[in-house]
Amino acid sequence: MKMLSKKDRREAGQGYLFLLPALLVLGVFVIAPILYAVFLSFHKVELIGGATYEFRGLDNFMKVTFDDRAIIALKNTAIYVAIVVPTQTFLALVLAASLNAGLKGQKFFRIVYFLPTLTSSAVLTLIFMWMYNQNGLINYVLKFLNLPTYNWIGDPDVALIAIMIMNIWATAPFFMVIYLAALQDIPDSHYEAAELDGAGPIQKFWHITVPNLRPVTSFVVIMGLIGTFQLFDQSYIFSGGSGGPNNSTLTVVLLIYQYAFKTLGTMGYATAIAFMLAIIILVATLLQRKFSKEESLY
Amino acid sequence: MKKRTAGRKALYVILVVYAIITVIPFLWALSSSFKTLGEIVSGSINFIPKEFTLDNYKQIFTREPLFGRWLFNSLFIATVGTLLNLLFNSMAGYALARLSFPGKKSIFLMILAVLMIPFQVTLIPNFLILKELGWLNSYQGMIIPGAVNATFIFMMRQFFINFPKEVEEAAAIDGLGRFGTFFRIVLPLAKPALAAQTIFVFMAFWNDFMRPLIILSDQDMFTLPLGLNSFKGQFISFWNYIMAASMVFTLPIIVLYAFFNRYFVKGIKFTGDK
Numbered sequence: 001m002k003m004l005s006k007k008d009r010r011e012a013g014q015g016y017l018f019l020l021p022a023l024l025v026l027g028v029f030v031i032a033p034i035l036y037a038v039f040l041s042f043h044k045v046e047l048i049g050g051a052t053y054e055f056r057g058l059d060n061f062m063k064v065t066f067d068d069r070a071i072i073a074l075k076n077t078a079i080y081v082a083i084v085v086p087t088q089t090f091l092a093l094v095l096a097a098s099l100n101a102g103l104k105g106q107k108f109f110r111i112v113y114f115l116p117t118l119t120s121s122a123v124l125t126l127i128f129m130w131m132y133n134q135n136g137l138i139n140y141v142l143k144f145l146n147l148p149t150y151n152w153i154g155d156p157d158v159a160l161i162a163i164m165i166m167n168i169w170a171t172a173p174f175f176m177v178i179y180l181a182a183l184q185d186i187p188d189s190h191y192e193a194a195e196l197d198g199a200g201p202i203q204k205f206w207h208i209t210v211p212n213l214r215p216v217t218s219f220v221v222i223m224g225l226i227g228t229f230q231l232f233d234q235s236y237i238f239s240g241g242s243g244g245p246n247n248s249t250l251t252v253v254l255l256i257y258q259y260a261f262k263t264l265g266t267m268g269y270a271t272a273i274a275f276m277l278a279i280i281i282l283v284a285t286l287l288q289r290k291f292s293k294e295e296s297l298y
Numbered sequence: 299m300k301k302r303t304a305g306r307k308a309l310y311v312i313l314v315v316y317a318i319i320t321v322i323p324f325l326w327a328l329s330s331s332f333k334t335l336g337e338i339v340s341g342s343i344n345f346i347p348k349e350f351t352l353d354n355y356k357q358i359f360t361r362e363p364l365f366g367r368w369l370f371n372s373l374f375i376a377t378v379g380t381l382l383n384l385l386f387n388s389m390a391g392y393a394l395a396r397l398s399f400p401g402k403k404s405i406f407l408m409i410l411a412v413l414m415i416p417f418q419v420t421l422i423p424n425f426l427i428l429k430e431l432g433w434l435n436s437y438q439g440m441i442i443p444g445a446v447n448a449t450f451i452f453m454m455r456q457f458f459i460n461f462p463k464e465v466e467e468a469a470a471i472d473g474l475g476r477f478g479t480f481f482r483i484v485l486p487l488a489k490p491a492l493a494a495q496t497i498f499v500f501m502a503f504w505n506d507f508m509r510p511l512i513i514l515s516d517q518d519m520f521t522l523p524l525g526l527n528s529f530k531g532q533f534i535s536f537w538n539y540i541m542a543a544s545m546v547f548t549l550p551i552i553v554l555y556a557f558f559n560r561y562f563v564k565g566i567k568f569t570g571d572k
Contacts, residue, residue: 033420098312118552122523233508261425278415
């Protein structure tokens with residue numbers, strides 16, 4: 001190791017001083033908890049009085065395979081991800097392409113579309129629960145259109161769909177803004193060339209807009225995967241914390257919450273599920289990268 | 299040319315229909331917050347209240363005496379948390395961009411690695427650590443673990459790397475030390491990056507549901523999302539109150555957006571899902 005000059009030493013000291021608060025917080029509340037989580041996931045944890053730990057090896061990880069509620073939670077989450085991610089991505093793309101067409105009132109639409117992004121998940125969920133009420137606004141509209149009405153909150157067949165609709169509505173505009181920024185970078189000359197070849201608006205969308213946005217789509221899909229796998233607030237508020245009716249809105253994170261804080265002695269098991277979720281998210285992200293075969297811009 | 303205007307009309311239809319779909323839930327909530335309970339229960343579908351009343355807004359503060367307290371808790375935690383983030387993330391980003399010291403590269407890589415970890419993994423150990431510190435049910439328990447954000451350390455580093463060195467050199471010639479330069483010269487010039495950070499960090503604190511749910515157990519420590527949830531449990535069919543409370547909760551964010559909206563698109567690229 002080479003000796004540092006006095007000036008270099010002073011600069012190094014300043015560097016550490018500037019980093020100190022960040023390193024302290026990240027160390028105590030991110031790095032240490034990861035190691036702690038590894039430890040917890042191999043133990044049965046009891047929290048009566050002080051915490052006691054009992055080593056259980058891989059038991060917590062094996063338990064998932066015969067835990068019915070864990071399997072239901074995983075299935076619900078998988079269905080939710082598989083429907084919400086493609087739908088919100090496509091909707092975001094269509095909205096962004098429409099907004100980018102240089103029409104008047106762009107700014108106005110942009111502000112309006114941004115309202116759901118600004119609003120908290122708790123408020124959005126309450127507003128939708130009010131609209132999903134048995135004789136609420138949504139059933140009224142359905143009846144008006146001669147469509148069947150549902151008990152959106154109480155019927156296990158539709159409760160998860162109700163949350164999907166709400167979240168697609170809430171997150172698509174956020175991703176639209178990301179698309180919008182990228183759309184402005186596509187050179188006009190591409191479109192002009194296509195027009196000379198006689199391409200219509202739909203052809204231009206599929207043959208120029210979509211391929212040019214591929215790296216951004218990759219980013220949007222990954223962000224969508226991470227967000228949807230972590231669904232919690234909406235399920236919790238919708239079902240009052242139970243994941244009901246009949247476990248139909250039980251998600252993996254809600255299950256982790258219940259095992260960690262609502263039932264006794266299952267905190268280690270909850271940590272093991274959290275690790276498995278982290279791995280699923282990581283694998284999904286890597287697969288998406290591999291399939292899109294594009295270096296992400298971000 | 300005719301075909302072109304038809305296309306434009308189709309686009310307008312898409313935009314307008316979607317704008318209506320976006321706005322209706324908010325208008326419906328707003329209108330419900332001005333209705334009487336009788337009108338709410340009757341299940342009538344009208345956006346203009348038959349009997350316009352401001353009573354719900356008064357009632358939520360009197361019927362639920364803690365409502366004002368929840369509002370204060372949310373404002374306090376989000377404001378202090380945001381200020382600490384602005385300071386700490388900028389300091390860390392500046393050190394990583396501008397100063398040289400042993401171990402810098404590994405610290406930077408560690409911060410990048412932190413970005414990849416889903417928060418559920420650290421959630422349970424965090425609870426136990428806060429319990430050990432005696433910080434459950436406290437402001438510091440809500441603020442300190444969120445006082446630093448790896449995403450924005452990264453963003454600030456990128457910002458300071460492109461920052462003109464000459465400005466700092468001039469400050470040094472004028473006799474300012476490292477800290478003076480940072481606080482008096484560099485930080486004030488970083489306003490656009492700080493504005494983007496302010497919006498996203500404030501929103502994350504303000505809207506957070508899961509962390510307060512785990513950390514806060516006393517009613518009078520609740521933040522608004524938790525308060526709203528318990529309020530809903532108490533007044534389950536009083537949708538006029540619930541909607542009024544929801545509107546009070548949404549207003550501060552809309553005001554913040556009005557002030558900072560031009561920084562939104564810049565900032566949005568750096569953050570993840572809500």
